Amino acid sequence: MKAIVQDVYGSADVLKLREIAAPVPRGGEVLIRVRAAGVDQGVWHLMAGLPYLVRLFGYGLKRPKVPVRGREVAGVVEAVGAGVTRFSAGDEIYGTCEGSFAEYVCAKEDKVARKPTNLSFEEAAVAPISAVTALQAVRDAGGVTVGQRVLIIGAGGGVGSFAVQLAKAFGAQVTGVCSTGKVELVRSLGADAVIDYTQSDIAGSGVLYDVILDTAGNRRLSVLRRALAPKGTLVIVGGEGGGKLTGGFERSLGAPFASVFSGQKFKGLVSKETYLDLEALTSLIEAGSVKPAVDRVFPLAEAPAAITYLHEGRARGKVAVTI
Incomplete structure (x- = not known):
């Protein structure tokens, strides 16, 4: 599968589009066919390894522990791991994970929820964090x-x-x-x-x-x-x-x-990622009280440019990467 990968911390130049093996869901995880991924400030911090406090939080002292960037995701369930009861193949979901700038990613069942029916994948992808x-x-x-x-x-x-x-x-x-x-x-x-x-x-x-x-x-x-x-x-x-x-x-x-x-x-x-709040958010979105403001959508190959665009403060609202 195609993914945006980095081997070292640094500027957007360290990010490369590569072919890597697709992940396999473990117990309590769902395999997602990614349709879109959100770009948040945390992605830049994990890419740069800054501030150094980020590295102490378990993301890797000298190099990224998870080489694929991206944490917000929206897509379709491809398969489920043992013990998963809330989802099945074909469900449209959104939530958080590690490595969403890729064609496939695994997420924990308790970090995702059903996608709001009135949002596109790009709109849903920018909401979870x-x-x-x-x-x-x-x-x-x-x-x-x-x-x-x-x-x-x-x-x-x-x-x-x-x-x-x-x-x-x-x-x-x-x-x-x-x-x-x-x-x-x-x-x-x-x-x-x-x-x-x-x-x-x-x-x-x-x-x-x-x-x-x-x-x-x-x-x-x-x-x-x-x-x-x-x-x-x-x-x-x-x-x-x-x-x-x-x-x-x-x-x-x-x-x-x-x-x-x-x-x-x-x-x-310090926000906590939970599917219960995702479900509360879904209710507000489907009721018309909240709608994601998506400024720009970049293709996967241009994810480094998307991160730079956001970090420079140019984004009006949110930025998405489409896969």
Whole structure:
């Protein structure tokens, strides 16, 4: 089968299209004929091996333990391993795995769910990580409820574009923060107001928000606190722009300690991949409350370009790779 493979950490140049052996499902796994794969920021981190903290999480100290890139997937079940009861050959599914930039991939049964019937494979493929992360940020960490004022930083990105829609679905008044080129996208997602951070400061209007979701990862806590209501909640999703060791994740790690002597709550989100949240997401998608915003679709051979396009911040919403 064809797959995007890397032998060493590095830039997109280390990724090569190769012929490799197709995987065989083990107990509790399903073999998926991949139709499309999503591109998330985590793919770049695993490709580059940065920050170094990523390598300590079990992905390989000196070289990638799993050589095939890609973690979001949508496709058709080809075969099932022993003990699998939720799926059978021919089912259309989506979820997370290791190595989705390939014609076939194996995924654990508890990491996938049936694909929303109203989505294409490309649309479904971009949701499993980004949308589930947004769901856990809005629903669980943020506790967003009807009538709250919610500020979403990075609203034009992968997680942010889903977070805007989810917060609206939960009845919040949503303000999105993004760059100039993404303003119209964020408006189209349902945001009540949009702040172009190249023109205005997030605290410039004097509005205080009940919940702030920061998916951009490069603002100091002191800046975010000024825009947060006295009893508000700040949720930090991931981290970008830091050094090679932690890559900005220190903000998430240190956030809870900043809450100790404050009425404001600061939370760092580490999302958990679960089929239960995929099923909850499917219900929202099929009800019309959420729709993936797919900016571009690249063929498998151009997966390195897709990763570069996303990492450079050019993507409006999500990027997919089609197989």
